[in-house]
């Protein structure tokens with residue numbers, strides 16, 4: 001059984017085409033990542049998959065059920081952690097989970113043990129009696145993950161699960177996800193705009209302005225870019241870019257992809273008349289994959305989407 | 318840890334919807350009990366009306382209320398209006414839930430949207446009835462003799478009234494996304510509705526337009542039975558009774574209390590249906 005099947009999905013809000021003809025499938029047990037800049041349409045796709053929004057065109061099946069015609073079946077089989085918190089701050093952690101258990105009609109005798117299990121997993125069992133508004137951002141996110149797991153969903157949707165969290169909490173969230181996949185028959189569908197996080201996924205779909213521009217394993221995607229990335233900053237980037245026909249200009253400087261960075265540098269120094277201020281050579285990263293498929297870095301796209309540089313820097317930490 | 322294999326969410330059915338309704342009510346009750354300020358505020362309003370406004374105005378009205386004290390006259394109206402405010406406030410919490418995101422947790426659950434709305438309406442009615450009970454405690458202080466029958470009748474009527482008012486408020490706020498909007502809107506709606514219901518003055522000798530408007534206001538039919546029940550337990554001359562609590566008439570026909578209550582229940586059910594329909598459209 002495939003966990004998620006999407007065909008020709010489309011959704012617009014007025015003039016804005018949020019999702020523009022998207023196709024993909026997610027296998028059962030997979031961790032599948034949606035990577036893209038702000039406004040790419042990631043959250044909109046998730047909303048459609050979890051029956052909160054209806055698509056203008058196309059079909060989607062989640063856990064074997066059609067999101068349009070079998071809403072309730074879909075809802076029974078999915079867990080959700082939204083980008084923005086959906087906890088009741090005035091209730092305790094335990095009360096939030098109980099509310100969830102009742103709303104999902106969990107068998108009464110299974111509520112307590114399952115609650116203990118999920119709360120222990122995210123390290124909040126001791127704090128179960130505290131009101132949620134006394135929790136830190138990271139604790140809230142962990143509690144939301146625990147709640148999303150209460151009813152043992154088949155597919156867990158995580159919309160930007162680690163955004164705004166400190167590195168330590170981000171790591172522990174990835175540990176829970178790894179632990180989950182070992183222990184339960186669960187498929188993980190997540191969105192992120194952190195490149196390094198996408199590496200945790202089995203497969204990644206890169207989304208840009210409503211369209212999927214690439215879909216493969218992180219390793220294959222990087223291999224498809226193939227080359228080392230040489231990034232240089234020079235005294236006059238315009239002039240340097242003219243001299244290097246294969247180069248791409250980005251916010252970080254001029255990027256050249258080459259078979260072997262180490263042997264390319266001496267040649268570069270010899271050919272370029274413009275003084276070079278800095279040089280870095282990297283193995284390909286997902287950033288490069290994004291660049292190769294869209295012609296922009298993810299950060300450029302976010303600035304183009306109207307987000308001032310300082311805010312995107314804050315969001316990205 | 319054990320491997321949990323089965324999805325533990327059963328197929329939808331009546332039992333599930335009942336559980337959903339119950340937990341929505343329970344949450345509202347927990348929140349109300351915790352919210353001390355709101356609790357105190359809800360009690361201050363009737364106290365102000367009864368002991369400040371009532372006491373202050375009574376020198377002005379001494380001649381006109383006959384043997385009746387103004388506070389005795391005002392008591393049923395205050396019982397009705399204060400619970401009405403609580404009910405409406407309770408319904409408005411759905412807009413807070415939306416603004417703070419919690420509504421989404423309810424919207425994606427495998428339950429009927431109507432269970433959520435029914436839960437909210439019953440929660441509003443319950444909270445308001447609890448408040449009504451507290452106001453009833455004041456009855457002996459203003460010389461309204463209270464016995465079990467009267468108390469139960471009044472609480473039953475208050476429950477019905479506040480259920481209808483919660484449904485009314487839900488129908489209005491179901492699709493509103495901002496707390497600010499809803500605060501303004503409710504101010505604009507609730508005060509005129511209660512002023513035009515005869516909660517605060519008798520419906521006799523009103524100017525023509527006002528007597529028409531009060532008769533069109535559904536709230537009138539919720540307030541009147543409350544006052545009628547209280548007045549049954551007060552002794553006064555027939556003339557005073559006629560002047561302070563005249564029966565509601567439609568073209569000469571005296572509308573019986575039972576019809577009034579049915580009318581209120583019917584309007585409540587209709588408004589609840591509107592709220593459910595509105596709420597279905599929410600994304």
Ligand SMILES: Nc1ncnc2c1ncn2[C@@H]1O[C@H](COP(=O)(O)OP(=O)(O)OP(=O)(O)O)[C@@H](O)[C@H]1O
Pocket residue numbers: 013016017018036037038039040041042043044045083193
């Ligand atoms: N309810 C809505 N009404 C109008 N436009 C919307 C709505 N939701 C999303 N959009 C628009 O659709 C586009 C995609 O938004 P979406 O939230 O799916 O992006 P995203 O990839 O999740 O971005 P982010 O990384 O910022 O969360 C954006 O241009 C956004 O403005």
Ligand SMILES: [Mg+2]
Pocket residue numbers: 042043044083159160
């Ligand atoms: Mg998003």
